[in-house]
Amino acid sequence: MAQAAERHPEPAAFGTALRRLREAQKTAKGVSLYSRYVNRPLGRVLAAAAHRAGLTPNQVTLLSAVCSFAGVAAVALVRPSWTLGWCVWAALVVGFALDSADGQLARLRGGGSPAGEWLDHVVDCAKITGLHAAVLISFHRFADLPGEGWLLLPLGFQLVAVLIFFGGLLTDKLRPARSGGGAHDRPPSRLRAVALLPVDYGVFCAVFLLLGAPGLFRACYAALFACYALFLAAFAVKWFRELSAAPQC
Numbered sequence: 001m002a003q004a005a006e007r008h009p010e011p012a013a014f015g016t017a018l019r020r021l022r023e024a025q026k027t028a029k030g031v032s033l034y035s036r037y038v039n040r041p042l043g044r045v046l047a048a049a050a051h052r053a054g055l056t057p058n059q060v061t062l063l064s065a066v067c068s069f070a071g072v073a074a075v076a077l078v079r080p081s082w083t084l085g086w087c088v089w090a091a092l093v094v095g096f097a098l099d100s101a102d103g104q105l106a107r108l109r110g111g112g113s114p115a116g117e118w119l120d121h122v123v124d125c126a127k128i129t130g131l132h133a134a135v136l137i138s139f140h141r142f143a144d145l146p147g148e149g150w151l152l153l154p155l156g157f158q159l160v161a162v163l164i165f166f167g168g169l170l171t172d173k174l175r176p177a178r179s180g181g182g183a184h185d186r187p188p189s190r191l192r193a194v195a196l197l198p199v200d201y202g203v204f205c206a207v208f209l210l211l212g213a214p215g216l217f218r219a220c221y222a223a224l225f226a227c228y229a230l231f232l233a234a235f236a237v238k239w240f241r242e243l244s245a246a247p248q249c
Contacts (some may be wrong), residue, residue, distance in 0.1 A: 018048040020108055032196035032203070035100075039202050042093075043100025050105050057109070057116050060102040065123045068095030069130065075208070076134035079142050082212030092131075092205040099124065121169065128165055132158035135221065143214055150218065157225040160232050164199065167232075171239040176246050198227035 031040075050060050071091030078084050102120060106112035136154035139145060197203050204224060210217040 014048050014052045018044065031193060032200040033190075033193045034197060034200045034202040036193060039097055039100050040104075042097040043104055046097055047101040047104040047108065050101060051108055055105070057102045057106040057112060058119055060098055060105055061116070061120050061123055064095045064098035064102065065127070066095075067091050067098060068123075068127045071095065071208075072127070072130045072134045075131070075211075076137040076141075080138060080211040080214055080217070085209045085211035088208040088211065089205055092208065093202065095127070096202055096205065125162070125165060128161050129158055132161065143218075145218075153218075153222060153225060157221070157228065160225065160228045164228065164232050164235060167235060167239055171243065174243055174246075198224060199231045 047060070055063075068091065071088045074084060074088050074091070099120070102116070103112065106116060132154045135157075136151060139151055139154065143150075145151070207217065207220045207224060210220055
């Protein structure tokens with residue numbers, strides 16, 4: 001009887017887990033259309049499958065890292081082609097969905113842990129920096145660039161992407177806890193969800209589908225960099241104003 005009491009309960013059936021995950025979704029406020037309608041639902045399916053398989057959130061995070069860094073390594077080491085583009089895109093998209101799945105799985109299991117959150121953010125940061133570094137390596141090894149100045153583009157993109165990532169995290173940590181209702185209870189804005197598409201990681205992953213057309217890839221990559229730079233400027237002003245207006249500690 002003692003041995004039976006020590007057993008862990010069997011994971012819920014896939015359909016049951018999926019239904020519970022649908023009922024425990026985070027708010028869609030501040031989330032782009034891609035994350036809301038593609039990445040989160042795909043992550044939900046993967047989270048239910050992981051739960052059924054008995055995986056922990058940290059194991060799902062590590063699976064996300066494996067998929068993402070397989071794509072990163074392929075960009076850096078393999079000559080660009082249409083086939084490579086599809087493979088890289090698939091690896092990055094699955095890695096991104098698993099990145100959503102680990103948090104959903106943690107909520108399904110009753111909540112995450114500081115260590116799990118730390119691991120998730122470290123993997124995210126490494127993924128962002130590594131992917132732009134891989135583009136730089138690919139440009140240097142394989143591309144017939146119009147000029148050496150193009151080598152600065154991935155470095156600039158890397159800087160801007162990391163600042164958005166770090167700035168958003170730090171603002172969430174420093175922002176005072178919200179209480180009550182009012183404006184924060186409003187439904188998520190569809191216009192804002194569309195406007196955020198250019199800086200959604202899932203949309204960025206799609207640019208690698210163009211690896212078979214180097215000139216088009218560079219043009220789209222540069223266009224996304226310009227969008228990220230503009231959003232960084234807007235976000236920085238917004239975040240600084242929010243924290244400036246917050247009560248002093």
